[in-house]
Amino acid sequence: MSAEKNSEAVVEKLSIDEMLQKHCGEFGKWQLKHFVLTNLAWTFYAFHIMVMPFADRIPEWRCVGRDCEGGGSVCELSPGEWEWVGGRSGSTVSEWGLICGDKFKVGLVQSIFFAGCMIGAGIFGHLSDSFLGRKGSLTVACALNGIFGCITAFSPNYWIYTILRFLTGFSSGGVGLCAFVLATEPIGPTKRGSAGMSTFYFFSSGIALVSLVAYIFQMWRHLYIAASIPSLLYVFIVIPFLSESPRWYLVRGRITEATQIMALIASSNGRHLPSGVFLALEEESSTNDEEEEEEFLMEDKVAQIGSIVDVIRFPMTRTRLLVAIVLNFVGSLVYYGISLNVVNLKTNLYMNVALNAIAEMPAFGITAVLLERYGRKPLTIGTMWFSGFFCLLGSLTKNVGIWKIVRMVCGILGVFGMAGTYNLLFIYTAELFPTVVRNAALGCTNQAAEMGAILAPIVVVLGGWLPFAVFAVSGIVGGAFAFLLPETHNQPLYDTFAGLVAASV
Template identity: 55%
Template sequence: MIGAGVFGHLSDSFLGRKGALQVTCFLNAVFGLLTALSPSYWAYAALRLLSGFSNGAVGICSFVLATEPIGPSRRGAAGMSTYYFYSGGIAALAAVAAMFQSSWRLLYVATSLPSLFFALAVVPFFSESPRWYLVHRRPDDAMRVLRAIAATNGRHVPDDVALKLDDEDDEDTGDDNAIKKVEVQTSSSSGTILDAFVSRATRARLVLSVLIYFLCSVVYYGLSLNVVNLKTDLYVSVAVNSVAEMPSYLITTLLLRHYGRKPLAIGTMLLSGVFCTVASLIAGMGAMRMVRMACGVVGIFGISGTYNLLTVYITELFPTVVRNAVLGCVSQASQIGAILAPMVVVLGERVPFAVFGVAATIGGLLVFNLPETMNKPLYDTMAGLERGERESRTEDDGAAEKFEI
């Protein structure tokens, strides 16, 4: 929870997306390997605290780095596709944990080495986000990345195209051969979570995002941990839950381009809420227990789609200068939900499902208050977002006036 906020801010400021990801992955591996050498309980607890601090921002940094260069029409599909690896990792973890049941120390070594390999052998070959370069007033670096992306895709950025910051004076030389400049709305190098809260354009979005992500997290982590109440094999149940998430990513990705972020977020949360509520009403043993497990699988199918879709959605709701800071903030809310989830799970076999059903339903209803972002531009600054909001309202008012006439 602490690490998500700290590294979320550092990722928006001087570390950048790539730098923050490399640091967090490296620290995560080091603290994990040191945990395997813990000489006492308190050393173990301290190292787990440090591991959580470093691990808190790995997901948000990698997600933003992967999606910021993507255009509006493909951003949702690209963002959702990253989560196949998340669920695949959980399924792999169940298999690895089953192999090392006799030694928790070896389990920590086995689960820490991939992060070290990733930090040292993979991340150095990444490109920094061109949007991060832009808001830090480095348009030449941003264009270099864009040209490299174009070359990889077999395309070419014309030599007479350059990037222009919106606070630069626009000099009209009258030369038809002058360099074409693409205006980039950027006036500040970085922002904080306070900027997102102070701005009228993002304050309500921030509060709603935190509440929705918190409720979603309670349900997501709660259903994942609730396998202990199903009285089935722990390793098999974890693997089944992780595999159940994957179809939700595929279906959500396919529907995302046609129905938008908002309707899908509402639908998937309400789907999970309905089936969790049904599961809470099912009593008995034997076959009825399997029915309850099936309802739980559908519940995690729906909430996992929401959990990952919200990351795409929130990424598009906020400008580049505060994007990672906001994601860090909502990730903190998510971790609070993860902390509370085990306390709900121990309430019995049916009560947790009732709590998850109510939480998912409330979360789905709160999404109604967020704006749609499908095929909308990804803004870089607060000023750009506010201007875009004003233009959008003007267009809506004009359309309404024409309709009335």
């Protein structure tokens, strides 16, 4: 009888965060390997986005007629008086004549790509929370990315090219959010912020690397194949070595699979998972009243099929979602807007894109350090206002003489600040919502971000001081909205609505 009592005494129900902290390790060898392999998807995701400035570039042209004068506009010349340097196959612009009256088609393709990302983010966000899971959704998204990217290289005309770019954008919308959640969910609460901030080093590295790939493969059709094959290789070579998120298993009621992964994490980290320890949702691990526990479990059955409708239905998560939508929209608008404005500097395209990617990296490191010291909320406000301030200065400077350099520096500092915000928002948004709807919420906020990306080229076309003014207002307003959010620093990742609500009481 005493033996039975002793055995009952050692039985312990722990949430995933508690188990990581007590027995498995918050960030050991297993998490490091899983984190790196998962986030390689971000590198190849960047290929599909940043391939556009190179494939859709305007090549150099030269005069062939006696009366032709170089340095002007080809729109003022007859077709036989000029020709593309290197032939027509260098870019989509030269091959399909996307100049003069058809110049808008270049921007249209870019906007349609981001429209595809917006739709894909919502759909893959739901699929990864439901039956496909995090790993399954990432597999499908990367496979479609590679397939559509390769097929794009064989586009017979502009409109087929546009459709294929939309489909590539659709699959791209699922890569970033699925990779981020899959990489960070098995990490302990005190290490999750710093690790999450490191995610975007993979993205920036992808931007820098695609510049090299584009320099080697300067024909746009060859470039699309070279930029798409890595996504296919990732599906067959890397993804088989990834594990599904134990949190997804837990909220789906698959406790055995979740426990097996937690035991694997512990053993890989040189630790041991005691036999008397069991996984449970947060509210199960913290409640002792049988009736209360049964009530929570009934709520969990509903929560396992959670969707964006459930996020909106609860007042607490509804407010968080609306604020997160605003922050992601303005963050994306400013980030992509300033990045696109750099093209107007008329510098070497390959070096310019690479240097911009490298310039973003210090923002990620600095933000990661400050994140653990000051928390998510103050840093979101600070980085947005930092970017908004320098955009405001940029709008007040004239684009002549020495002031051109001042405006360029303002743009660099503006994108520096917003790069930190853009990175931080993934972590902050993920921590604001429970596991059962985390990817659905991220999918919704990603859709808002893609809407900002769609709008960015339109703002840039305004020219003069207006783009910087729009970016300044966006950054300042975004920082003000962040005051409405709670702080999530060192807080557990709640698995259900019940756990989230119970913690706020």
